Amino acid sequence: MSAPPVERIAHTAASPEGENSTYVLPDRGLVVDPGPPGASPWKALTEGLKSAGLPVGSVETVVVTHWHADHAGLAPRLAAAADAELVLHRDDAPLVADYAAERERRLDRDARRLREWGVPASTIEGIVDGDAPSPMPDECPVRAVADGESVAGGEAIHTPGHTAGHLAMLADDALLVGDAVLPTYTPNVGGSDTRLGSALETYLNTLDTLSERFGGADPPPQAYPGHGSTVDLPGRIRTIRNHHTERIRDAVAALPDPDDTADPPGRTPWAVAGDLFGGMAGIHAKMGAGEAAAHLAFAADHGFAERVGDAPDRYVRAESDPKAGPDRDGLRFGPL
Template sequence: MAQVSDHGGGVRSIEVPIPDNPLGFTLVYVLDTDRGPVLIDTGWDDPSSWDALAEGLAACGTSAGDIHGVVITHHHPDHHGLSAKVREASGAWVAMHAADISVVRRTRATGPERWYAYMADKLVASGAPEEHVAPLRAARDRRRGPAGTGTDSRRRLPGLSPALPDREIVPGELLDLAGRRLRAIWTPGHTPGHVCLHLEERHPARLPGHGRLFSGDHLLPRITPHVGLYEDPDDAGEVADPLGDYLDSLERIGRLGPAEVLPAHLHAFTDAPSRVRELLDHHESRLTGLLTLLGTPLTAWQLAERMEWNRPWQQIPYGSRNIAVSEAEAHLRRLVKLGRAEAVPGSDPVTYAAV
């Protein structure tokens, strides 16, 4: 049976499983409104996840067909994956920040072979060894094979056909939810359009602080959200600073001081300012440690190999290594922007050194 928790004040959460993922589940929140229930995120697009969501909604006294609207914190498939099914069942609107709507639109329009080619090129530029890049080249070439393989490949890859949202979340504004005060706060970093959602209502248990915060993946207990590069195969020039975006966003949330944080993973918690400070200190410590590593010029791949992860580099799975390299690159960009590191002129692939 689906695990459902009642957080009081017309807010409940449902644990929707993420298949084969150490996070285990996404917490999908059910927010009662005067026009019917609204979901905050929907969970992974998988039959077992859909069944868990349906069971959880039934335990809440409702169903997918009764959903009035869906508010998505960010475009990742463990949050946005089931939005299309919920909309098909109910006719619900789906809302997302414009920056992540752009990602969804681009993803829907870009064939998998383009993503494979883009990822291969990025990894080569990062200094990845050929044996790591070769599977991506092979997958790209298979996508150019016989007719019919495209649909099958797209079905196997999560998140390549996400629902296109039909409403835009505008930062700073209250969402159109009858009888509730839910304000959007733009918190880029984990994705370019990530939003937290501030429920500007007194905490049902009268905890001290300012309302409750649906924090998505921005602010989590015990774990640090992944902050990598904002991927865009069509981006030829702009150099974003996702880690800088994330740190700035964290400070805004710390100043907000919500009474309770309702994250998308793990469990609810209090004292958001302390958790924000822990994360700010963690990233500052990590940046300082990377500068020590960059006493010798390193590529992004070499830096990722030497960074501290939750397991030795040799034990990190293939896909997770790609994520780790993206995170290393985000930290490099931050160091370069701060003037604490620089690219070594003439290096190919590019190496970076502390200044």
């Protein structure tokens, strides 16, 4: 198979992560991740579509890799203007299809999770109050798809972890990976979608799936990320795995010994996040607390830490050095 033509539209300074990428496959009438809401991104999108040979009126399918506004913000507007089908994975679809109601549920869920992670009430209040609504319709039609379904002649691949319903798209030899694998930093796990109870485990399983399916391909598919232009899929997966190895080690190192005499014993994810990331506020507080919580939960599940309390969650180091943990081509845990 030969790769279909893939055109990229860059949305400069579109999000805290930097430049967003919209991908256009003119031969399929397909647009992936139209970009953030707003007049300037809409102008960049429509002009980019015209330059790519797929003007708005010719768009047939709009795919959103995940529900975050920097990727989904323009999707309802583009789908309506083009009379095109809007597609998300079924686990993320409600957050766009029923945006207004799901936003309220999300804020309630975020606040509950943050309390579980030990985040102070004043910080939680700032996070919730600072979560401004996106200028998206309260409701819009969405086709919800599952792993393996055909979309615009390509294949939908469920790649959860960053969000519960994160979706990659395979179109011949082009793999559009969204935020599952990024070229210069690691996608947030834990704070980026508070629905996930085992966010890091889920994300590492996604990396395994991508490695097993595409790591040995000759030639490998060209991978297109949600931020930046291209990504070395096998190399970045190895780097990301190593990153999470070190972050788990750092998170466990920040915990007290199991004979901790503090009352209550142990440390919360929020306290550990302070050691890992320093001072945090706003969206960064949610992401930092979620990252720490995800890594501590993984450590507890694999015998490197012990959960000693809840509401909020609290952890200590494991009683004894565990045996080597799961082998994930770089994610190899010996004694911590």
